[in-house]
Amino acid sequence: MSVAPNLREGAALKTACPYCGVGCGVVVEPDAAGAPRVRGDPDHPANFGRLCSKGSALAETIGLEGRLLQPRIDGRAASWEEAVAHVAAGFSRAIAEHGPDSVAFYVSGQLLTEDYYVVNKLAKGFVGTANIDTNSRLCMASSVAAHKRAFGSDTVPGSYEDLETADLLVLVGSNAAWCHPVLFQRMSAARAARPQMKVVVIDPRRTATCEFADLHLGLRPGSDAVLFNGLLAHLARAGAVDAAFVAEHTRGAQDALAAAGDAGAAEVAAACGLPEGAVALFFDWFAKTERTVTLYSQGVNQSSSGVDKVNAILNAHLLTGRIGRPGMGPFSLTGQPNAMGGREVGGLANQLAAHMEIDNPVHRERVQRFWKAPVMADRAGLKAVDMFEAVADGRIKAIWIMATNPLVSLPDSDRVREALARCPLVVVSDCVASNDTLRHAHVALPATTWGEKDGTVTNSERRISRQRRFLAAPGEARDDWRAICDVAGAMGFSGFDYPSAAAIFREHAGLSGFENEGARDFDISALAGVAEADFELLAPLQWPAPRGRAGGTARLFADGQFFHADGRARFVAVTPRAPATPTRPERPFVLNTGRVRDHWHTMTRTGKSARLSAQTPEPFVDIHPDDARRLGLAEGALAELSGADGAYVARVRVNPDQRRGCLFAPMHWNGEFAAQGRVNALVPSRVDPISGQPESKHAPVDIAPFEARWHAFALTRAAPRHASDDYWAALAVPGGWRREMAGREAPADWDAFASGWLERGEGDEWIAYRDAGAGRFRFARVSRGRLEGCLFVAPDASLPPRDWLTQLLAREALSPQDRMSLLAGRPRMAGADPGPTVCSCFAVGRNQIEAAIASGCDSVEALGAKLKAGTNCGSCRPELQQALSRAGVRETAPAK
Numbered sequence: 001m002s003v004a005p006n007l008r009e010g011a012a013l014k015t016a017c018p019y020c021g022v023g024c025g026v027v028v029e030p031d032a033a034g035a036p037r038v039r040g041d042p043d044h045p046a047n048f049g050r051l052c053s054k055g056s057a058l059a060e061t062i063g064l065e066g067r068l069l070q071p072r073i074d075g076r077a078a079s080w081e082e083a084v085a086h087v088a089a090g091f092s093r094a095i096a097e098h099g100p101d102s103v104a105f106y107v108s109g110q111l112l113t114e115d116y117y118v119v120n121k122l123a124k125g126f127v128g129t130a131n132i133d134t135n136s137r138l139c140m141a142s143s144v145a146a147h148k149r150a151f152g153s154d155t156v157p158g159s160y161e162d163l164e165t166a167d168l169l170v171l172v173g174s175n176a177a178w179c180h181p182v183l184f185q186r187m188s189a190a191r192a193a194r195p196q197m198k199v200v201v202i203d204p205r206r207t208a209t210c211e212f213a214d215l216h217l218g219l220r221p222g223s224d225a226v227l228f229n230g231l232l233a234h235l236a237r238a239g240a241v242d243a244a245f246v247a248e249h250t251r252g253a254q255d256a257l258a259a260a261g262d263a264g265a266a267e268v269a270a271a272c273g274l275p276e277g278a279v280a281l282f283f284d285w286f287a288k289t290e291r292t293v294t295l296y297s298q299g300v301n302q303s304s305s306g307v308d309k310v311n312a313i314l315n316a317h318l319l320t321g322r323i324g325r326p327g328m329g330p331f332s333l334t335g336q337p338n339a340m341g342g343r344e345v346g347g348l349a350n351q352l353a354a355h356m357e358i359d360n361p362v363h364r365e366r367v368q369r370f371w372k373a374p375v376m377a378d379r380a381g382l383k384a385v386d387m388f389e390a391v392a393d394g395r396i397k398a399i400w401i402m403a404t405n406p407l408v409s410l411p412d413s414d415r416v417r418e419a420l421a422r423c424p425l426v427v428v429s430d431c432v433a434s435n436d437t438l439r440h441a442h443v444a445l446p447a448t449t450w451g452e453k454d455g456t457v458t459n460s461e462r463r464i465s466r467q468r469r470f471l472a473a474p475g476e477a478r479d480d481w482r483a484i485c486d487v488a489g490a491m492g493f494s495g496f497d498y499p500s501a502a503a504i505f506r507e508h509a510g511l512s513g514f515e516n517e518g519a520r521d522f523d524i525s526a527l528a529g530v531a532e533a534d535f536e537l538l539a540p541l542q543w544p545a546p547r548g549r550a551g552g553t554a555r556l557f558a559d560g561q562f563f564h565a566d567g568r569a570r571f572v573a574v575t576p577r578a579p580a581t582p583t584r585p586e587r588p589f590v591l592n593t594g595r596v597r598d599h600w601h602t603m604t605r606t607g608k609s610a611r612l613s614a615q616t617p618e619p620f621v622d623i624h625p626d627d628a629r630r631l632g633l634a635e636g637a638l639a640e641l642s643g644a645d646g647a648y649v650a651r652v653r654v655n656p657d658q659r660r661g662c663l664f665a666p667m668h669w670n671g672e673f674a675a676q677g678r679v680n681a682l683v684p685s686r687v688d689p690i691s692g693q694p695e696s697k698h699a700p701v702d703i704a705p706f707e708a709r710w711h712a713f714a715l716t717r718a719a720p721r722h723a724s725d726d727y728w729a730a731l732a733v734p735g736g737w738r739r740e741m742a743g744r745e746a747p748a749d750w751d752a753f754a755s756g757w758l759e760r761g762e763g764d765e766w767i768a769y770r771d772a773g774a775g776r777f778r779f780a781r782v783s784r785g786r787l788e789g790c791l792f793v794a795p796d797a798s799l800p801p802r803d804w805l806t807q808l809l810a811r812e813a814l815s816p817q818d819r820m821s822l823l824a825g826r827p828r829m830a831g832a833d834p835g836p837t838v839c840s841c842f843a844v845g846r847n848q849i850e851a852a853i854a855s856g857c858d859s860v861e862a863l864g865a866k867l868k869a870g871t872n873c874g875s876c877r878p879e880l881q882q883a884l885s886r887a888g889v890r891e892t893a894p895a896k
């Protein structure tokens with residue numbers, strides 16, 4: 001790893017976390033050995049020094065193993081010159097023969113704003129196609145569309161500070177404790193400091209976020225709009241309407257109220273599958289609490305009626321006039337670190353740059369003039385799901401995919417694989433050498449990644465932060481913006497000869513203020529002339545920052561002025577719709593997909609960290625105990641899910657926090673880490689008709705036991721090779737790798753199988769236990785007293801505790817007791833097995849936490865004092881609270 005000069009000088013360097021939309025500031029500084037280490041930036045207004053488990057482990061993920069370091073064409077190494085010429089010729093040929101809409105760009109919320117800006121400019125202004133879309137389509141497109149309908153602009157009105165000063169926080173479809181952990185910690189600390197603050201969580205699942213809620217509404221999946229329509233009607237009945245605000249600053253209230261109907265709490269509760277008293281209490285709190293913030297995230301957006309659901313929420317805030325003022329307003333939480341930046345530059349197929357509209361001829365002419373562009377796309381392009389349909393049916397002949405793995409993240413992902421296999425030219429820019437999508441690339445371009453890139457990102461509260469370079473680009477990795485500009489130049493286009501990311505940022509800022517005069521919300525023209533040195537020092541700021549207001553803007557709409565032509569906001573009449581794909585007898589379960597605490601997207605980065613892999617070692621499926629009992633699915637067994645065109649095999653977690661008839665599975669696992677762990681293969685590609693966002697929270701599936709003849713796991717020092725077991729999942733552990741396996745047919749010779757897996761060599765000590773009748777085998781390879789690997793086999797999932805054995809792999813030498821334990825298949829000393837990891841910072845396991853509670857620890861603080869759990873990043877504190885609740889221990893104060 002080569003450290004860039006700015007870190008070698010020894011000064012701490014400030015940058016931003018590359019994971020979620022909270023957008024935390026990070027300080028990177030060299031440790032005693034000169035290697036980068038990270039801590040939270042105490043001065044960054046998003047996190048004030050906090051980092052969650054993922055942010056804290058950033059330094060563990062910057063190694064070069066698995067990186068793509070040189071361009072490849074058809075699998076062979078190539079120079080950049082050759083690769084750029086090849087891509088440019090392929091795209092130019094497709095355009096010449098089939099027109100500009102025969103090419104497409106599929107990009108990512110992981111890109112920096114500067115990357116996003118130039119690829120959007122190339123597609124829309126020079127190629128002349130709007131076939132550019134981003135994986136942010138999968139996370140927040142419904143909020144974008146709803147904001148535009150209500151406000152006339154894609155504006156998040158408030159600031160994180162409002163979440164701390166609200167008296168009522170309503171979280172809808174958001175497991176913030178895991179998906180936006182630092183923001184959750186801020187809200188949780190504010191609630192602990194201000195006991196009058198109430199928290200309502202609306203989510204079919206009882207998640208870790210519910211641990212700080214006063215009220216959890218575990219509603220029927222898909223019924224959110226019914227609940228918020230009911231709330232709207234209640235607000236009118238309860239006299240909570242801000243009549244002056246509605247009259248002077250909005251339109252459409254009567255239509256929205258008429259559509260909402262007059263259902264009372266009892267009727268709404270019945271429709272949502274909730275207790276009437278809980279619905280009545282929520283309505284009452286909302287009506288009576290002026291300082292209310294409603295946060296919403298993927299649970300609302302990822303729906304075939306996601307836009308309407310968001311508008312139903314916005315309606316409630318418009319009716320009460322609670323918007324744009326401190327401590328109140330609707331608040332969309334974005335998933336990715338730069339989903340907002342992508343929206344600013346028009347990275348979606350139905351947008352133009354700088355929050356201008358592609359279907360507005362005045363906007364198109366203005367942007368074309370600003371860019372001095374030869375052409376301009378004159379209609380919306382293909383949104384993500386439609387784009388890959390067009391690849392499948394041959395309309396798209398060349399596609400360039402950047403910083404994303406659509407074979408894992410798009411719905412009906414097996415069909416995406418078929419589409420790419422048929423496409424004449426697939427170009428993939430990525431930092432990794434191998435993933436599901438790269439296997440279909442004709443051209444692979446090595447990209448720089450976090451720590452090597454330089455530019456800006458925007459978080460959920462509209463705050464632009466710098467991502468700064470502190471590592472030199474490895475091998476021939478190149479910044480995405482530079483690769484795009486190189487290809488644009490090779491296609492014969494001028495206007496792409498930027499000397500730096502700062503130059504792109506200046507143009508982007510200039511366009512935002514170009515002929516704006518306050519007509520568009522996104523305006524950062526105060527930064528249009530920022531010098532290179534000032535860009536280097538740029539402090540985080542919230543847009544808009546028009547000329548003369550360089551300090552940015554904390555809130556919008558306090559003056560009641562919106563961005564529709566008449567300055568008024570719009571209510572939207574919402575008629576709730578059922579999910580697009582209902583359950584049916586052969587697919588009777590509703591599958592909800594989402595994130596786990598310590599992984600990010602398709603694990604490209606977090607999968608490298610043993611610490612981050614410990615909390616959730618395998619793909620899993622959560623199921624209610626009654627459903628599990630009925631289907632014969634035991635905790636820890638394997639289950640097979642079928643739906644859409646694909647299958648998913650995962651470990652069963654029997655979880656009373658699930659609704660009956662509902663399943664939950666994570667979206668992270670991919671072909672690098674599991675055999676059949678791509679859960680999006682189960683999700684039908686049904687989308688919201690306005691936003692094009694897929695319905696990833698409501699896939700009808702079936703679930704059945706996975707009938708395996710044998711189960712096994714192996715620990716090895718070297719990364720395990722891929723094999724064709726019916727089930728496998730691999731993860732990094734301290735000192736090596738762990739691989740879970742299962743099969744429908746048992747190998748003929750387990751000794752031969754084990755020797756192959758553990759790479760048994762001359763002179764190795766071989767510890768073996770065989771009980772062929774019971775189907776139990778244990779093998780361990782020891783070299784010079786050190787455990788080099790072990791394999792445990794059983795006829796069912798009742799295998800020894802992995803966490804105990806993983807500790808042995810990390811030891812320099814085995815003791816005689818360790819050897820006996822290996823043969824016995826269980827720890828010889830009581831308490832030696834920590835159990836599944838809960839606190840990843842200090843490797844504290846569930847068994848240790850339960851033992852500490854049994855010994856008298858009665859609060860999160862007491863657990864922290866005894867075990868250190870929860871005392872570093874704090875991401876596991878909701879789970880510590882859950883463990884206390886499970887044990888029947890009531891804390892006197894909620895977890896901070």
Ligand code: SF4
Binds near residue numbers: 017051056
């Ligand atoms: Fe990164 Fe965690 Fe902050 Fe999100 S909450 S930006 S993942 S440190």
